Amino acid sequence: MSALVLAAQGEGFTPPGKEDFWWPIVGSDTSAWTLTRPAVLILLSVVLIAWFLLAATRHRSVIPGKLQFVGEGAYGFIREGIGRDLIGSRDFMKFMPMLFTMFMLILVNNLFGIIPFIQYPTMARYGFPVALAGITYVTFHAVGFRKKGFVGYFKDLVPPGLPAWIVPFIFLLEFVDKFITRPLTLSLRLFANMFAGHLLLLVFILGAEHMLLDLGPGLKVAGLLSAAMAVVMTFFELLVEVLQAYIFTLLTALYIGGALAEEH
Amino acid sequence: MSTPAPRRPSPEGRDGPLEEAQAWSLVSYLLAGLITFGGLGLLLDRWLGTSWLVLVGLLAGAGLAFYLIWFRYGTR
Numbered sequence: 001m002s003a004l005v006l007a008a009q010g011e012g013f014t015p016p017g018k019e020d021f022w023w024p025i026v027g028s029d030t031s032a033w034t035l036t037r038p039a040v041l042i043l044l045s046v047v048l049i050a051w052f053l054l055a056a057t058r059h060r061s062v063i064p065g066k067l068q069f070v071g072e073g074a075y076g077f078i079r080e081g082i083g084r085d086l087i088g089s090r091d092f093m094k095f096m097p098m099l100f101t102m103f104m105l106i107l108v109n110n111l112f113g114i115i116p117f118i119q120y121p122t123m124a125r126y127g128f129p130v131a132l133a134g135i136t137y138v139t140f141h142a143v144g145f146r147k148k149g150f151v152g153y154f155k156d157l158v159p160p161g162l163p164a165w166i167v168p169f170i171f172l173l174e175f176v177d178k179f180i181t182r183p184l185t186l187s188l189r190l191f192a193n194m195f196a197g198h199l200l201l202l203v204f205i206l207g208a209e210h211m212l213l214d215l216g217p218g219l220k221v222a223g224l225l226s227a228a229m230a231v232v233m234t235f236f237e238l239l240v241e242v243l244q245a246y247i248f249t250l251l252t253a254l255y256i257g258g259a260l261a262e263e264h
Numbered sequence: 265m266s267t268p269a270p271r272r273p274s275p276e277g278r279d280g281p282l283e284e285a286q287a288w289s290l291v292s293y294l295l296a297g298l299i300t301f302g303g304l305g306l307l308l309d310r311w312l313g314t315s316w317l318v319l320v321g322l323l324a325g326a327g328l329a330f331y332l333i334w335f336r337y338g339t340r
Contacts, residue, residue: 177292
């Protein structure tokens, strides 16, 4: 019914869709030389992170200043909460640069989704999560092969103590899990959360704008509700954005830790 | 059930990020089970001209994934 009313009263509302994620800045086609908004944003994020970390570590003191406190807090959280717990105290330090970089990069690019005027979560373009998951994928397999040898790594896929007849099936399952569905779920989880979240915000904000500006008095109330929902969902998005950056880093560390762990 | 004793307790004896991380990785196992054995069932269906093996494969895959999850994380 509402769709009919909308259609009757105001033509020309186009619901947001995947086209809203295509933002060419230089060039207009899908060739490799088109500079897009997410490409600019990820470069901006690198500059911002570098500036923040340099500023946070420039004047190091025993009693940290504000910036140093935030910087050390973020690093300590990843190092103690993720690195040491999931990879183990013996090996985790050499993975810390990667884990911390990943966390900061994903966090800042996710937060771009709700920062005014930037308002675009870079990870909503699937290529970016794919690249990050690819780094995780190569890293944890390389670490596993180096630690256990080629045959040993495959042997170690199956946990010991299973009934003999089920081992081939479990091996197949573990193989598909580690080589196919892990990178798939890792990248898709980040991409889909950012894509869906941004789309949700677009629905409420564009819907509010349309109902408040273009439609009759009855729908202005609905427009206000929609605007209120946009505010609520923005805070919800903040939660999702931080959580997804954390989960991506957490799973990367878990996969590395799993590849290093000896099954006996 | 009342007192699950984890084999690898975190230093402070709390439910650390390990449990949390494992919970997030379960989706991957379930998908792997469904895709692998559902896919095998589908292939066998094509080959033998039947139509029910894909269902058997999907159920077996999900069951196997749950079994593996239980074996890996539930029995420790």
